[in-house]
Amino acid sequence: MVALSTIIRLVLPALVATSLTACTATSFLSLTPTRPDGPWVNGHPTSLSQHPDSVQVRVGFIRYEPTALVFETEIGNYSDRPIQVAPENFYYLMLPTDSIAEKQLAKGIFESRVPALDPEVQLQQLAAKLDKQAAKATNVSWFEILTSAAHIAEDVASIKKKETAEQVAERDYRHQSDDAFFEEQREQHAQQADQLYDQQVSMEATVLRNTTLEPGQRVVGQVHFPRRDYAKRLRLVVFFDERPVQFDFIQATAKR
Numbered sequence: 297m298v299a300l301s302t303i304i305r306l307v308l309p310a311l312v313a314t315s316l317t318a319c320t321a322t323s324f325l326s327l328t329p330t331r332p333d334g335p336w337v338n339g340h341p342t343s344l345s346q347h348p349d350s351v352q353v354r355v356g357f358i359r360y361e362p363t364a365l366v367f368e369t370e371i372g373n374y375s376d377r378p379i380q381v382a383p384e385n386f387y388y389l390m391l392p393t394d395s396i397a398e399k400q401l402a403k404g405i406f407e408s409r410v411p412a413l414d415p416e417v418q419l420q421q422l423a424a425k426l427d428k429q430a431a432k433a434t435n436v437s438w439f440e441i442l443t444s445a446a447h448i449a450e451d452v453a454s455i456k457k458k459e460t461a462e463q464v465a466e467r468d469y470r471h472q473s474d475d476a477f478f479e480e481q482r483e484q485h486a487q488q489a490d491q492l493y494d495q496q497v498s499m500e501a502t503v504l505r506n507t508t509l510e511p512g513q514r515v516v517g518q519v520h521f522p523r524r525d526y527a528k529r530l531r532l533v534v535f536f537d538e539r540p541v542q543f544d545f546i547q548a549t550a551k552r
Contacts, residue, residue: 327357330544343543350375355543364520372514383504386412391529413520415503426492433486
C-alpha cells in the first residue's frame with residue numbers, strides 16, 4: 297500500500313501547477329477602432345473625421361466601467377457659424393457579424409440601437425445620492441432615537457433595582473456598543489458621501505455636455521454608454537447640429 301505522505305508528495309505539485317495556471321489565465325474585453333487614423337491620446341487609438349461642413353470629430357474608446365462604455369469625443373468647429381453638440385443624442389449600433397447574428401438581430405434578440413447616457417441625468421442622480429448619504433451622515437435616525445429612549449428608560453428603571461456590579465457593567469457596555477454602532481454607521485455614510493462628491497467633481501470636469509460651439513472653438517469630453525459585452529461590432533454615431541458622424545469599433549475577448 298502506498299503511504300499517504302507519498303501520495304501527497306506526488307500529487308500536490310501537479311495540483312499547485314494547475315492552480316497557478318488557472319490563476320494566470322485571465323480574459324478581458326478590448327474595444328478598438330477599425331480605422332485608427334487619429335492621434336493616440338493617453339495610450340488610446342482614435343478615429344478622426346473631417347466633415348465637409350468644416351467640423352472635425354475625433355473619437356476614442358477610454359475604458360470599461362462596471363455597467364458602461366466610456367468614449368472620449370473631441371469636436372472642433374472650423375466653420376463660420378456656431379454648431380450645437382448634444383451628447384444625449386449620441387448612440388451606437390450593434391452590427392451583425394455573421395448570418396446567425398443577423399437572424400438574432402431580426403428577431404429582436406439584440407438591441408440594435410443603444411443610446412448614450414444623458415450626462416445631465418447622470419449628474420442629477422449623483423447629486424441625489426450625495427445628498428442622501430450626506431443627510432444620513434449628519435441626521436439621527438428614528439431607530440437611534442428609539443434606542444436612546446430605551447437606554448434612558450432602562451437607566452431610570454435601574455435606580456429602583458439592586459443591581460450587581462456585573463449587571464451595571466453589562467448594561468453600560470450594551471449602551472456604549474449601541475452608541476458606537478450608530479457612530480460607525482454615520483462614519484460609513486460620510487465616507488460614501490465623500491466618494492460620491494469626488495465622482496461628481498470628476499464627472500463635471502470630464503463629461504461632454506450640451507454645448508454651443510462658436511466658430512474656432514473646440515470641446516473635449518467623455519460620453520457614457522450602456523455595456524453590451526456580447527456585441528462584436530459597434531458603430532458609434534456622433535451628432536453635431538443633428539448631422540451624424542459614424543465610427544466603427546471591434547469588441548473582442550483576449551487572454552493574458
